[in-house]
Amino acid sequence: MGTASFLKEEHMIFRKAVRSFLEKEIKPHYEKWEKDGLIPRDIWYKLGGEGLLCPWLPEEYGGMGADFGYSFVLIEELERIGSSLVGVPLHNDVVVPYLWHYGNEEQKGRWLPKCATGEAVTAVAMTEPGTGSDLQAIKTTAILDGDSYVLNGSKTFISNGLHGDLFVVVCKTDPRAEPARAGISLLVVDGNSEGFIKGKKLDKVGLRSQDTLELTFEDVRVPKENLLGEAGKGFYYLMEQLQQERLIVAIAAVTAAEVTLDSTLTYVKERKAFGKPVGSFQHNQFTLVELATKGEIGRTFLHSLVERHMRGEDVVKEVSMAKWWLTDLAKETVSTCVQLHGGYGYMEEYEVARRSRDIPVSAIYAGTNEIMKTIIAKKMGL
Missing domain, CATH: 2.40.110.10 (Butyryl-CoA Dehydrogenase, subunit A, domain 2)
Structure with missing residues (x-):
């Protein structure tokens, strides 16, 4: 996994703090929440208390004035736990930005502080x-x-x-x-x-x-x-903010693909068939090599887009490319990894089974991948 040049030491410190919080407060309970079918409401207050809700907001509204690199780190760490935490980036980096960009001063003062504490989920x-x-x-x-x-x-x-x-x-x-x-x-x-x-x-x-x-x-x-x-002006406001929303989906998709591939690598090195580890068969090796290569290429492209997005560039065409290509890659990865797990890939005790259910919708929401291709076609003058 390539290192992102836009991530500095302060982002690494933030990542450690986020991971520590998630490992303690969310990971141990996540499977139960999946079975119960709901993440508890009080998690939002805990996230707010840790400064993990809208850290990009100015301090006067309860944020840290952080750059998008902090959002990038948080999206990755949440996705590593599970895709059902998608509601947090949705709140942080999709909905609240509408209030920030288009709200007047009175509206911002009324709504934004509550969005940062978890009192108001959006x-x-x-x-x-x-x-x-x-x-x-x-x-x-x-x-x-x-x-x-x-x-x-x-x-x-x-x-x-x-x-x-x-x-x-x-x-x-x-x-x-x-x-x-x-x-x-x-x-x-x-x-x-x-x-x-x-x-x-x-x-x-x-x-x-x-x-x-x-x-x-x-x-x-x-x-x-x-x-x-x-x-x-609502339609135009929505169009202006979709670049960031689709970038978020791409970040989560490549993270899910990597997490699934990593757990599968561990599995194929330990699981034996015909007296040898499943990962020692050349076909399986080539399959995993191809997925790893695509993941590295996708992540490098993604990092370049995040950097350009942080500079305020219009990268709608490229983000549309990343959204469809990386969500398709995530779908291909989880499908292949289920196959490599054999019958165990269909068992709930293995994370790959959950990932195989969670990932496909990423190619549908925030604009279907077919819509992404029509956007790209227009940007290409077709």
Whole structure:
């Protein structure tokens, strides 16, 4: 695994502290949470107490003023434990940045300190039961009525839905706008609002302890002061922030692939067949060599993108490449590693079984890999 040039000594110190905290507070309980189907709410307060929620926020809002390198380290360390912890990077590096970039001073003062302590868990509500990748086709509306918007509609696959306190809801404040995207706005909605209905936790194939819900809005009154940025600009705000979201998915994917490969290497060196270690057979060696090589190439590319992202460069095309290629690589890695484990790869006692359930969705969320390819095609002038 190559060393990232953007990681300095302070990032290494941070990594040790994060790993120590996770080993003590999360790793021993993770399998139980997976069986129970839920990560406890109090973990958010513990993360906040350790300074692991939005460390990039300025100190006045409860952060450390840290750079994205700290987020990079935290995403890696969380993924090493398990993919169901994805809700933390979602809060830290996807949802709260919307509040930071587009919120006014009053909104920032009202929301951001709570996001740093764990008092307010955030979620973004984009996807609808009938609308996935085609964001312009959303049906959820928020119509201004006096000093508040009246919100109606439904959302699905909402990560952090159960524990969520603040929801950035993608809605149409002007349903008749042409083009449709010009009518899309972002509203920050309190999860305890009257008419805000949280459905039951969705029964997913993987990410079992990560809470994902359907949400319904029935005449929810949202103060007009909760409009994020300008009305009608929501679609453009979402597009501006997707580079970082997809980069986060790529970081987690390459980490999951490496963790799975490492555990498989240990297994094939110990497991014997026909009197020899499984890893001594040339076919298996070549298979593992190919995966390791692809992983090194992918990580080197990823590191270059993180560095460019930290410099503020537009790397949407390259990040789209990394998102699809690294999530596909992670899928290939876990599938191959299950095979190399033989029958044991299908047993819950081996981590590779869990990884094989958790990884495939990374090629779907944050924009499907097919959507990534259409973005790349456009950037190539096709």
